[in-house]
Amino acid sequence: NKWSKLCLPEYAPKIVTLSTWLKNSTHTTVLTGAGMSTESNIPDFRSKEGWWNNIDPRTVATTDALRNNYDLFHEFYSMRINGLRECTPHKGHEILADWEHKGHIQAIATQNVDGFHYAAGNENVYELHGSIHKFRCENCAKSAEEEDFLSKSNCKYCGGKLRPGVVLFGEMLPEGSWSESLSHFRKSDLVIVIGTSLEVYPASQLPQMTNGKTVYINVEVNAHNHNFDLIIEGKAGEVMKLVDE
Numbered sequence: 696n697k698w699s700k701l702c703l704p705e706y707a708p709k710i711v712t713l714s715t716w717l718k719n720s721t722h723t724t725v726l727t728g729a730g731m732s733t734e735s736n737i738p739d740f741r742s743k744e745g746w747w748n749n750i751d752p753r754t755v756a757t758t759d760a761l762r763n764n765y766d767l768f769h770e771f772y773s774m775r776i777n778g779l780r781e782c783t784p785h786k787g788h789e790i791l792a793d794w795e796h797k798g799h800i801q802a803i804a805t806q807n808v809d810g811f812h813y814a815a816g817n818e819n820v821y822e823l824h825g826s827i828h829k830f831r832c833e834n835c836a837k838s839a840e841e842e843d844f845l846s847k848s849n850c851k852y853c854g855g856k857l858r859p860g861v862v863l864f865g866e867m868l869p870e871g872s873w874s875e876s877l878s879h880f881r882k883s884d885l886v887i888v889i890g891t892s893l894e895v896y897p898a899s900q901l902p903q904m905t906n907g908k909t910v911y912i913n914v915e916v917n918a919h920n921h922n923f924d925l926i927i928e929g930k931a932g933e934v935m936k937l938v939d940e
């Protein structure tokens with residue numbers, strides 16, 4: 696409504712603090728989770744409307760599911776891939792890209808597989824849980840096309856099953872993304888954590904790997920988060936728009 700601009704959110708004073716820290720920092724690293732993309736209409740995992748509220752992750756997002764329950768595995772990831780077609784990065788993603796270009800932030804470590812940080816124009820992105828836009832054979836590891844996966848074809852080299860390039864539960868994170876992220880966190884004087892429940896190891900450990908200031912932006916705050924220097928309880932995109940003003 697026409698008055699909404701006049702109503703500043705409760706966290707408004709904290710925006711000033713974050714803006715000041717951002718301006719004065721020399722190395723800022725951002726960690727994002729699924730909450731970064733819900734304003735693009737992509738469901739997260741552990742909220743009320745999240746994937747894991749309706750589906751047990753062990754039945755779809757594990758190597759066991761890939762090997763022993765391929766039909767369900769395939770159905771789940773096809774649904775995710777098709778759903779993504781309708782979605783695009785939002786203003787918050789664009790602001791992060793702008794901040795990288797202006798030198799305000801140095802890197803983004805993301806648990807998201809949607810590729811939206813790249814799509815918005817960030818370059819220094821570490822995809823800790825891989826990408827849902829890349830495909831390979833689970834047997835011979837040769838790469839494949841999205842259409843091959845969606846049509847449930849087998850690998851054209853060895854006949855193996857195809858899979859998206861995401862990190863399933865029980866799998867190691869991509870070595871390079873992990874070690875580079877770690878080194879960014881270690882040298883940061885500011886870390887901004889956006890839209891993640893911090894329930895998934897080892898990404899959950901990254902915010903503790905810095906001696907710098909730490910900020911947590913999330914619509915809900917729980918026991919995992921009390922160690923942060925600044926906690927802003929709000930929507931990622933809305934908070935970032937205010938910081939950017």
Ligand code: BV8
Pocket residue numbers: 727728729730731733734739740741742745756806807808824861862863864865866867868889890891892893894895896897912913914915929930931932
């Ligand atoms: C590993 C990718 C070594 C695919 C995902 C017991 C048995 C087996 C394993 C384990 C175990 N205990 C611990 C483990 C290790 C396990 C783990 O941590 N499990 C937890 C859950 C207990 N981790 C692993 O297996 C990792 N690998 O450890 O390797 C190893 C090797 C062999 C054996 C053992 C260990 C690999 C983890 C990768 C898992 N892959 N997905 C896919 O996308 O399908 S996990 C899944 O969670 C998501 O993909 C996502 O990437 C990840 C993190 O979730 P979040 O991003 O934080 O999302 P979530 O919904 O939780 O939170 C969103 C938040 O945002 C909420 O708080 C919400 O309120 C908020 N929000 C919403 N909207 C907004 C918002 N905030 C702000 N603004 C908004 N608009």
